[in-house]
Amino acid sequence: MIYRESGQFKTSYRADQAIFPIPQDRYALFALLAFAFIAVPLGANDYWLGSILIPFLILSLAALGLNILTGYCGQLSLGSAAFMAVGAYAAYNFQLRLPELPLLLDFLLAGLVAAAVGIVFGVPSLRIKGFYLAVATLAAQFFIEWALTKFGWFSNHSASGVISPQPMTILGYTLTTQADKYLLVLGIVSVLALLAKNLVRSATGRAWMAVRDMDVAAEVIGIRILHTKLLAFAVSSFYCGVAGALWAFAYLGTVDAQAFDLNRSFQILFMVIIGGVGSILGSFLGAAFIVLLPILLNLLGHLFGGAVRQDVLSNLELITFGALIIFFLIVEPHGLARLWQITKEKLRLWPFPH
Amino acid sequence: MTATSRNIGSTLLDVRNITLRFGGVKALTDISLAVREHEICSIIGPNGAGKSSMLNVINGVYHPQEGQITYRGVPRRRMKAHEAARQGIARTFQNIALFKGMSVLDNLMTGRNLMMKTSFIQQALRWGAAEREELEHREKVERIIDFLEIQSVRKTPVGRLPYGLQKRVELGRALAAEPSLLLLDEPMAGMNLEEKEDMCRFVLDVNDEFGTTIVLIEHDMGVVMDISDHVVVLDYGKKIGDGAPGEVRNNPEVIAAYLGTSH
Amino acid sequence: MELIFFFEVLVGGLLAGIMYSLVALGFVLIYKASGVFNFAQGAMVFFAALAFVSFQSWGWPFPLALLAALATMIVVALATERVVLRKLVNQPPITLFMATIGLTFVLEGLAQLIFGTDVHRLELGIPDDPLEIQGMLISTFDLIAAGVAALLVVALGVFFQYTRVGRALRAVADDHQAALSIGIPLQHIWAIVWAVAGFVALVAGLLWGARLGVQFALTLVALKALPVLILGGFTSVPGAIVGGLIIGASEKLAEVYVGPFVGGGIENWFAYVLALGFLLVRPEGLFGERHIDRV
C-alpha cells in the first residue's frame, strides 16, 4: 500500500476540509508546482513553452470556466469561445483606450466584461434546459462573433478586423520571451484554479451542484435558482474571458473574431467532457488530451512518413482522434479525472483486489 | 407519552379551500386543514389521492388555482419554493430527490446554504469569515450526521448509497435547515421493520427535541396510528377524514376508501 | 412590386426552411428514439452524399449508386451501434453527445480517406429553372425538395405514433434501463433508428448536395438545422417541418428588411436568437415533449 489514507487521522474539521486532505497529494502538488514554476521555464525550449504549454494552460483555464458552468452547475453551453472573444477584445480595448491601467487590471476588467455579457446570455437558462439551452447558447456564439466583426470600433477599425495588442508590460518589465509569457500564464491560471477550487467546495459550489443534480429540490431547500445559475454564467464567462485575453496577449499576439469560432467552443467542451464533468483537475487533463493528442498523432504519423501518403496520414490522424475520444468515453464515461480517481482508489487498496 | 402531554400550540399552518388542477385532472378539491405547532400530522389516503400534491402546495412547488395558505399568521396564495424554505419549511420527497453527484456531507451542508452569509468572493478566497462560517456549519452538520448515524458514509456520493440510507440522508438535509415545519413524504417507504422503527425514532426525537412541527405522509398504518397526533385522510383529492388517530381509524368512510376491512 | 418582392422573399424563405427541416429530421429521429443528441448528423449527411457521388463517379448507374449509398449508411449505422452505443447504454446524455462528436471525426476522416477530398457535382436530374408565378420567381427544385420532405415527415410520423417499434423507440428515449428490463432489444432498436437516420441523411445529402455540390462544407448544413430543431422541439417530427418554415421565412425576411439597418449578415444569429426568444415562451419548443420533473 503505497498510497494510503488509512492510518492518517484528521483531528479537526479544518484539516478535513483542506484542499488535499491526504499528505501525499499535497506533496505531489507542491512538487508539481515547483516543477512548473522553476524547472519548466529553465528546461523547456521555446517550442514547448510557446506552442504547447501556453496554449495548454490557456485552454485549461477556458475549460475550467466551462466546467464551472456545465460540470458544476449543469448548464450545457456551446458559446464559451464567444466569451473568450469578449475577453480578448475587451482587454485589447482597455489597453488601447486606457493605457495607464496596469496589464493585470486590463485582464481583470476583461474578465468582468465577459462576465457581464455572460449574465445577459445566461438569463434564458432559467426556463431553458439541457440541449435546448445548449443550442440556445449558440445564439451567443454567433451574435458575438458577428458583432465583433461588424462594428469596427471593437478592433480599432483595423482593415482586416484583426487586433494586435501591445507587448505586455508588468511594473515596467516587458515580457518578451516565451518563458516570461509562460510564467505569467501559469501564475494567472494557478491562482484562478485555486479560487475555482475554493469556490466549488464552498456554499456557492454546493448551490451550483444542487441546481445541477435536482433543481426542484434545490429550490425547496431555499436556493434561488436564477441567482445561482447567473452566478455560474458570470464566473464561467469571467474565466473564459480571461482565457481569451491571454490567448490574444500571451499566446498569439494577434487574433480576430474567427479565432473564437464555434470550433473553439466545441474544443473547450470536448476538454470538459473528456477530462471530467465537474472536476477542476479534469479541466486540465481534458485540455492536455485535446491539445496534445493531435500533435502526438501528427508526430507519430511522421514515423510512417514516406510509407503512407500524407493525406491518408492526415485522415488517419483525424479518425484516430475521434476513435480515442470514443474509446475513453467507453472506458470511463465520467472522464479522465474519474479514471485517475479510480486508479488512486485501487492504489489505496493495493495489493488487495477489493 | 400522549399527544396532550406535549405542549402543542396554536395553529401554525392553516390551509383553506385549496383547489389544484392539472389540465383536466383535479388533484385537490377544496381542501382545508390546520396543523398546530409541535404536532405530528399525518396525511393518508389511497394512491393518487393528492397527498404529495398537498405537500407541494404547502411549500410552493405547486401553485393552487384556488384557496389560501396561512403560515405563522401570514396568508398567501402563491409563493416560490425558496421563499417557503426561508420561512422555515423543509421537506423530503417521495422519490428521493437528493443531489446525486454530491457526497452525503455536501448534501447536508447544502441544507444549510440559506444560513451562510458570506459572499462568493470571500468564499473563493476562503479567507477569514468564509472559512469560519464553513467550519461552524460543518460542526452543526456533523451533529446531524451523528444523530442519524451516518458517520461512516459521510464522504460517499449519495448515488451509491442503498435506498434506506438515502432516505435518512434526505431527512438529514431537511433537518440541516433547522426548519420549524418539516414535511415528510413517505419517509419509511421501502424500509424494513427495524429501519422503520429507527426512522420513527428520528422523527419523534426531532419533534421532541427541536419542537419541530411535522407533516407526514405514510402508508404504514402502524406507524401513522402510533406516532401522529392528528390524521387527515384524502381520497380522490377530497378530504374524507380529519381527527385524532382513533377517530379516523373508526370512520366508516375512511375504512371503505383506504384502510379496508382487513385492517 | 414591393409586395411581390416581399412574397418572393417569404416563399423563398419557406422553401429554404424546408431544406433545413430535412436535416433537422435526422436529429429528431435519433433524439426521439434514444435521447441522444447526434452531433454526427452533419457528418452523416456529408458521408452519404459523398458515397453516392463517388459510386456514380465509378461509373455505377444511378439506382445502383443509390442502393449502394444506402447500404453504406446502414453499415455505418450498424457499426455505430456495435462499437459505440452498445457500450454506452444508460450513460448520461452528455456522454453520448460527446461520443457522437468523436464519431463525427471518425466519419469525416473516413469519408475523405475512402472517397478523397475532391469536390463533386451532384446531378439528380431535377430541373432548377425558376417558375415565374405572378411575377415571383420560385424554384422548382425547392418545390420538389419540399415535397420529398413532406413525404418523409408523414411516413416517420406514422411510424412513431402507431407502430410497435415506434412506441418502443419512444420508450427507449425515456429510460434505457427500463426498456431493457421489459425486453426491448436496445441494440436492434438503435441499429434500426440509426439506419433510418442514415437514410434521412442520404436524402438530405442528395438534395443539399445537388444545391451546394458535394464537399466538406456539407457538414455545416447541420448548423442550419439546430435552430429549427429547438423551435420545433427535439422530439417532434412535425415540429421539424413547422420549425423549418418559421426559421426559413423569418431569417430571410430579417436579412432583407432588418439587415440593412445593422450592416447585414444577420441571418445566422437571427435564427438562433429567434429560436431562443421562442423558447422563453415555450421551453420545449413548439411540439416538443414537456420536460417532466415531478417531486
Added chain:
Amino acid sequence: DGEQFIPMTSYRVGPYAAGGTGVFGGFIDYINLINARDGGVGGVKLTYSECETEYKTDRAVECYERLKGEGPSGASMFNFVATGPVYALLERSVTDKIPLVSIGYGRADAADGRVFPYVFPLMTTYWSQNTAKIRFIGSREGGMDKLKGKKIVNLYHDSAYGKETLPILEAQAKKYGFSLVSIPVPAPGNEQQAQWLQIRRERPDWVILRGWGIMNPTAIQQAARVGFPRDHMVGVWWAGAEEDVIPAGDAAKGYIAAGLNPAGDQFPAVQQIKELLYKTGKGNMNDPARVGSIYYNRGIVHGVLNVEAIKVAQDKFGHRPLSGEEVRWGLEHLNLTHERLKELGVDGLLPPMKTSCLDHEGQAPVIFSQWDGRKWNVISEHVDTDQALVRPLVEESAAKYAAEKGIKPRDCSQEM
C-alpha cells in the same frame, strides 16, 4: 552540398482540404522536380516535411515552432496558405528571422517592406487585385470612363477577410463614379436566397464575388436562379478554382474570376513533373487528373517563387544551406522577367514581377479566366494593378502599425 529545408504547413483534412491538397500537392511536386531534374538548387538538395494544420491558426503556430529549427540551417520560409498564422506569427518571425511568404493572401500593408521586413505578400495583395478587377470591368464596359453611373454589387463573405476590400472599393467608386452596393453573406455562406433576391432588386451591372469556400458555388447557383448573367460576375481568386465552380454545374458557365495563375498543364515545368514524377509514381496528387488545375498550379507558383528566392540568395551567399535571413534577401531581390520564367518553364503560369526592400509585393499583374463548363480559359491580357491608388494606402496602414508597435522602419536606401 547539404540540404535546404522548406516546411510544408499543409491542410489535408477539414473544410479546406480540397484547396490544401491541390496547393501543397503542386508545391511539393515542384520541389521534387527540382531535386529530380536539377539535383536541388545549386547542388543543395531541397528537403521538406509536412505538418497538418487543419487550417487552424493554433495548429499552424505549433507547426511553425516545431519546424522552424529543422534542417541544417533552419526553415527557409513558411507558406501557410492561410491568413490567420501570418498575423499570429508576424512578430515571432522577426525575432526568429524567418520569412513568411503569403502569395495572394495575408496582410496587404505588409507590402511595405520597411515596416514588415519578414513578410512577403508576393505577387498581388487583395487590395491590388481589387483595383485590377475594376480595371477589368472597365475594359469590358469599353473604358474606365464608362463606369460612371454603373452599379456594382460587392457580395462579400461576412468576416474580416471579406470586409478587407471595402475601403478600396469605396475609394474606386468615388474615383470612377460607379455606385457600389455591398452585401454581406454570413459564414459559411451556404444560404444566399435573401442576398440574391436583393441583388435581383438592385439590378446591378456587375457583381463582385468576394467569396470563400462553399459560398462560391452557392452564389453562382443562386445567380442562375434569379437570372443574373454569370459573365457579369467576377470572383476573387479564392473563388476562381475548379472546386468553386464544379459543384454549381451548368450554372457556372460563363463565370469569371481573377487569377494569380491560369489553369492548364501545357507549361513545360508541369509537363516535366508529369514525366519525371507521375510516370514513376512519385507524384504527390492522389488524383493525377487534378495536375494542372488552378490550385495545383498555384502550388507550382509557390514552388517557383520559393526556389527562385533560394537561388537568388545562393547567388549572393554561396551554394550552401541558407538561413532564413539569407533567404529573405533572396525574396527581396526577386526579378522574374519573361526570359527567366521561360527558363524555368513557367512562362504564362505566373506573370513577371520584381520585388525590392520597399516593395515586398512585386506588383504582378492579374489575369482573368472564364469557366466554360469544363475548364478555365484565360480571357484577358495581364491587367495591371492601380498602384497609384493602393500604395499610399499601404504605406499609411503600415505606418500606423509601426507607430502602434513602436517599430522604426528600415531605411531602404541603406540596403543593397
Added chain:
Amino acid sequence: MSATESPASTPLLAVNNIEVIYDHVILVLKGVSLAVPEGGIVALLGANGAGKTTTLKAVSNLLGAERGDVTKGAIHFRGERVDQLTPAELVRRGVVQVMEGRHCFAHLSIEENLLTGAYTQALSRSELRDALERVYHYFPRLKERRASQAGYTSGGEQQMCAIGRAIMARPAMILLDEPSMGLAPQIVEQIFEIVKDLNVRERISFLLAEQNTMVALRYADFGYILENGRVVMEGSAQALGSNEDVKEFYLGLASEGRKSFRDARSYRRRKRWLA
C-alpha cells in the same frame, strides 16, 4: 399453499455462488446462491443495502448498464446458463424484472407503457386488447388513468403500471423488486393477491425482493435472508416466519407481542449473522 414442489427438484432459476462488483472496485455480492422452483414464489429478504436489488439485476442482466459485473458464479434458467444473454433475450425466454423505483416511461401514456411491455410478444391487435383488459382487470385504477402520461401519475399508479407492464410480457418468471413500496395498504394486499393469482392460474414463478417481511412471508413459499451480500439464512416461509430472530428483527413480533412505534425507545442494535 400451492407449493407442491420442494426447492430441491430441478429449479427454474438457479443462482450459483455469484459475486458482483460495481465500478471495478465496490464488491457488493460475495457469493450468493439461490434457487426458484418452477411455479414457486421465493422471497428475498434483507435490510437496505443487503444486495437484493443487485441480485435481481444480476439475474436479469441489467447490471451492465450500471457498470456492475458478475465476476464469479453462474446463473441457470431452465438448466441453461443465461449470464451472457442480453436482457431482451432473457425476456423472450420468460424472465422479466419489475425494477425498484418503478421506472415507467414518463412521456408515454399509461396504456402505451403497458403496450411496450408486450414488445417481445408480437401480438395481434385483439390479443393485445385482451392482454390489456387482463391488466386493467387487476388494476382498475390504471384503466381510469390510461390516457395520462405516466410521468404525471402518482407513485402508486406508477407502481401498478410497472407491474402491469411486466405482466404484458407473459413471462414465466417475474423478478419483483419491492412491489409494495409506496402503495396503500389495501393495494399491497391486492398486489400480493395478484401475485398469488398469477402464480396459481398462470404458473408464473416469482422471485421477489421485499422489505415488508410480514406480507412477503405470508405469500411466499420459500425465503432467503441476505445480509451484506451474503445469504445468511434460508428456509421455507413457515420456518422463517417462526424463527425467533426473524420474528424479532423482521416482523417486530417480540415475545410480548407487537410494540408501538412510539415505544421503541432505545435504538435496537441489529444482530448480524456475519460469516
